[in-house]
């Protein structure tokens with residue numbers, strides 16, 4: 188495995204997923220990059236092979252996680268609990284653009300990532316005319332406890348009187364357990380400063396992912412990022428317990444089979460192997 192820091196190794200995956208969201212109609216042509224098109228093609232070859240061998244569709248899994256997080260976020264916005272969002276490790280995801288299209292000035296959306304990816308995204312979104320006071324791209328290092336790139340610093344740019352969501356998608360499984368616990372504690376600490384705090388992430392359980400297809404997918408990703416992946420939760424109960432230990436008041440696991448937005452995709456093998464974890468302060 189590589190000696191490079193995990194963050195440097197996993198950044199290219201954001202180009203591949205960014206293109207995947209475009210391919211599935213969840214994005215905008217402004218998010219297309221040559222690297223994304225190239226990596227999506229390469230990754231597609233491997234994932235099609237996995238699907239042929241095991242029946243597990245990785246596109247189904249990715250779509251289920253992306254649409255599942257959208258659905259739970261939209262529920263919270265519709266219910267008036269959330270009006271501000273910080274997306275950590277947003278990569279080239281178009282969720283910020285889609286949510287702003289849907290909710291307009293009812294929400295403020297801050298997309299964040301490490302400096303290089305944040306600069307790329309800011310350039311793409313600026314060029315398309317998508318950015319403004321209520322839709323910004325900022326640098327944030329999820330591992331930073333203090334300083335201008337810490338979550339605490341970015342959260343101070345928001346209105347402390349409005350309900351706030353923090354999202355991580357496709358990040359936590361690259362982090363070792365100790366690092367992941369520190370990230371969750373940081374998120375809970377920041378969310379407690381707002382009247383409503385909601386944390387959303389994709390979650391995987393050891394109990395769901397012991398089969399050949401998911402193991403093969405994990406192996407492919409580990410080759411792709413030249414590093415280890417980590418499944419943090421034994422099952423839903425363990426996920427909720429870990430959120431409580433991190434400082435959240437309550438947590439809930441949404442299975443993709445149970446959400447209207449993902450019920451259909453959960454019928455495809457792979458779409459049923461990911462959950463949305465929602466933790467509240």
Ligand SMILES: C[S@@+](CC[C@H](N)C(=O)[O-])C[C@H]1O[C@@H](n2cnc3c(N)ncnc32)[C@H](O)[C@@H]1O
Nearest residue numbers: 194198200201204276277278280328329356357
């Ligand atoms: C798999 S991509 C996920 C991108 C996006 N969330 C999606 O689902 O399309 C992982 C992202 O994590 C970012 N990243 C890696 N380490 C990070 C860190 N320490 N803090 C913030 N972002 C990080 C990478 O730059 C990359 O954009």
